Amino acid sequence: MEHYFTNAENLKSEIRRINYSLDAYNFTFNSDNGVFSKNRIDYASSFLVKTFLTSKKEFTDILDVGCGYGFIGITLSKILKRHVDMVDINKRAIHLCKMNIEENEVDATVWESNIYESITKKYDLIITNPPIRVGKEILMEFLKGGLARLNKDGELWFVISKDQGAKSVKKELEKTSECEVVAKSKGFWVISAKNLLT
Numbered sequence: 001m002e003h004y005f006t007n008a009e010n011l012k013s014e015i016r017r018i019n020y021s022l023d024a025y026n027f028t029f030n031s032d033n034g035v036f037s038k039n040r041i042d043y044a045s046s047f048l049v050k051t052f053l054t055s056k057k058e059f060t061d062i063l064d065v066g067c068g069y070g071f072i073g074i075t076l077s078k079i080l081k082r083h084v085d086m087v088d089i090n091k092r093a094i095h096l097c098k099m100n101i102e103e104n105e106v107d108a109t110v111w112e113s114n115i116y117e118s119i120t121k122k123y124d125l126i127i128t129n130p131p132i133r134v135g136k137e138i139l140m141e142f143l144k145g146g147l148a149r150l151n152k153d154g155e156l157w158f159v160i161s162k163d164q165g166a167k168s169v170k171k172e173l174e175k176t177s178e179c180e181v182v183a184k185s186k187g188f189w190v191i192s193a194k195n196l197l198t
């Protein structure tokens with residue numbers, strides 16, 4: 001069985017277009033078979049973006065890790081008027097994300113990376129709706145690896161479902177970071193984390 005996080009280049013392409021509005025901004029996302037949430041913007045991702053924007057926090061260097069077709073990075077880049085870096089392992093998602101960066105006219109760059117493998121710098125904000133079905137080990141690499149790549153006073157923001165271990169993940173991260181559950185909705189928690197060690 002193909003999962004959205006594998007490279008399903010042989011999967012038939014059926015591009016679809018998803019419209020999304022936030023405040024005064026209108027976005028169009030190209031999506032396709034073989035990528036996460038191919039038919040609609042994911043509720044949890046949208047909840048993460050809206051919660052982050054409500055916080056009114058200001059960050060300069062931003063990374064969206066596991067960007068898929070680019071929903072989180074593209075909306076943040078447009079609304080915050082910031083450059084955003086984006087990475088994913090799924091080649092089709094990266095291709096779509098490039099199309100979406102262009103179509104939504106945002107200042108963003110996307111490239112292929114196995115989690116942080118090709119990341120060479122640190123960030124003020126790392127934001128993610130991490131893959132869950134890949135297992136706890138990879139999930140924790142997304143999160144702990146993110147903490148390790150934050151500048152001083154940087155923050156990791158992510159969304160996770162209560163049923164998918166939000167409590168235990170938070171407990172694990174609290175060993176090295178200051179974690180806050182910023183908001184909860186429909187079983188999803190938006191969590192922010194800051195390094196205790198830097």
Ligand SMILES: C[S@@+](CC[C@H](N)C(=O)[O-])C[C@H]1O[C@@H](n2cnc3c(N)ncnc32)[C@H](O)[C@@H]1O
Pocket residue numbers: 004005006036037042045065066067068069070071072087088089090093113114115116129130131132134138
């Ligand atoms: C839950 S989806 C979120 C996608 C997108 N950010 C969104 O909000 O619609 C998680 C993403 O992580 C990507 N992913 C899975 N394993 C990965 C890995 N090892 N390195 C980088 N990205 C990965 C998947 O391809 C998928 O696009």
